[in-house]
Amino acid sequence: MNINTISQNADLRNSILSIISKENDRTVYDAFFRNTKIHEVDGDKIYILCESRLSKEILHDRFYDYLTQKIYEQTSSNYVPVFVTEEDLKGKKKFVEISTVEPTYFKNVSLDPNYTFDNFVVGPCNSEAQKAALYTATAPGGIYQTLFIYGDSGLGKTHLLTAIGNYIKKTLPEKKVLYFSSQDFLNEYLAFVNGDTKKEQLFKFLRKFDVLLIDDIQMLKDKRKTQEFFFNIYEDFRQNHKQICFTSDRLPGELEGIDQRILTRFTSGLSVSVTKPDTETCVNILKTKITASGSDLNTYDEDVLYFMADKFKESIRSLEGALIRLNFYASINKASHINLDLCTEALQSMIDCSDAKSKVTEQKILNAVSSYYSLSVPQITGKIKSGNIVNARHIAIYLIRDLLDLPLKKIGSLFGGRDHTTIMHSIEKVDKLLKSDDQTRIAVNELKKRLSS
Secondary structure, rough: OOOHHHHHHHHHHHHHHHHHHHHHHHHHHHHOOOOEEEEEEEEEEEEOOOOHHHHHHHHHHHHHHHHHHHHHHHOOOOOOOEOOOOHHOOOOOOOOOOHHHHHOOOOOOOOOOOOOOOOOOOOOOOOHHHHHHHHHHHHOOOOOOOEEOOOOOOOOOOHHHHHHHHHHHHHHOOOOOOEEHHHHHHHHHHHOOOOHHHHHHHHHHHOOOEEEEEEEEEEHOHHHHHHHHHHHHHHHHHOOOOOOEEEOOOOHHHHHOOOOHHHHHHOOOOOEEOOOHHHHHHHHHHHHHHOOOOOOOOHHHOOOHHHHHHOOOHHHHHHHHHHHHHHHHHHHHHOOOEEEHHHHHHHHOOOOOOOOOOOHHHHHHHHHHHHHOOOOOHHHHHHOHHHHHHHHHHHHHHHHHHOOOOOHHHHHHHOOOOHHHHHHHHHHHHHHHHHHHHHHHHHHHHHHHHHHH
């Protein structure tokens, strides 16, 4: 869209302000946006007239990216906003964007929009960290001004860190967020900092942000000059009640080669850990990934998911990689259904799959019992209470408890959400029948034989 007339300027201003008023708090809108006007459009630049120099600075420092996006949404053109005052116009000063004076720092870093709280799978391994991250995102700069998330590689630290940024950008668009890794920070320092003037420019750039999200802080180990500069940034954020979040592969007190002053600041904040997930959490992660990709969960046998979860629970990143490999293999082999045989074929180059077929799982037990009694799995796990089905259900519950030692609540969830007392009743019933009923004893022994072969 080309903007050539005063009326087009006014129409564009009104349409943008209408959207901004809906997306922002009324106080924020009245203070910073209401009295702005489009003064002129020249080439690819839109000159926005601000009511004061303070408004000009705040709009540029805090809302530059936000306004750029809103202008693009309304014009489908990459116009650049330039903020000016009446004083600028009277003095006929040359309009120069601040960003053209300073180097473009951190131009190759960005928040991954796919990492959100909505698609972060919570389990016992990360529940505390998820709660701390979400609270921080709702109140940046508040009680948890410094958040430190630590744990081994591949367990979801970056996902949580990025989710904080995406949440803040969505709910508090006036807050400026910058995400980068410690290696990015080191690269910027080495590339741009050459003398006090350059150092001051980078310092000034970073001070514009309200939230810093820094991944893998342990990478600053033994970088003395970079740490000194970082400490000054950190102190400025703390004193101005801004938010700063870190991830690391270990506790603050266990970091080596980091300035003691920085470690002291780390330990004064909130530290939370992510640990290796259990099998159930890994299964839920797989289900979330499969659903998010648009695939049908019913395409995958349940024992496939549990097999993968058990084999790759050391790292969520490896688990996701295994799923990608499996889906690729199924695609090139034009497989419409993914069973354990296909899974082991696909993943044999990544792990030892030799025990996959002999490994007893809930699904294998259900399949064996349904086959033995000529029933379907949904009949056994469902609500039907006819004699033959109830008997098969009791035996399936007994075998799952006996062979896998799963918690009663977990077994109950496999059988339509039955409570633990109902599950315990089934187990006790089969226990008694094994002592008095030959038919039950023969069935259980035969099923165990089938499952072990």
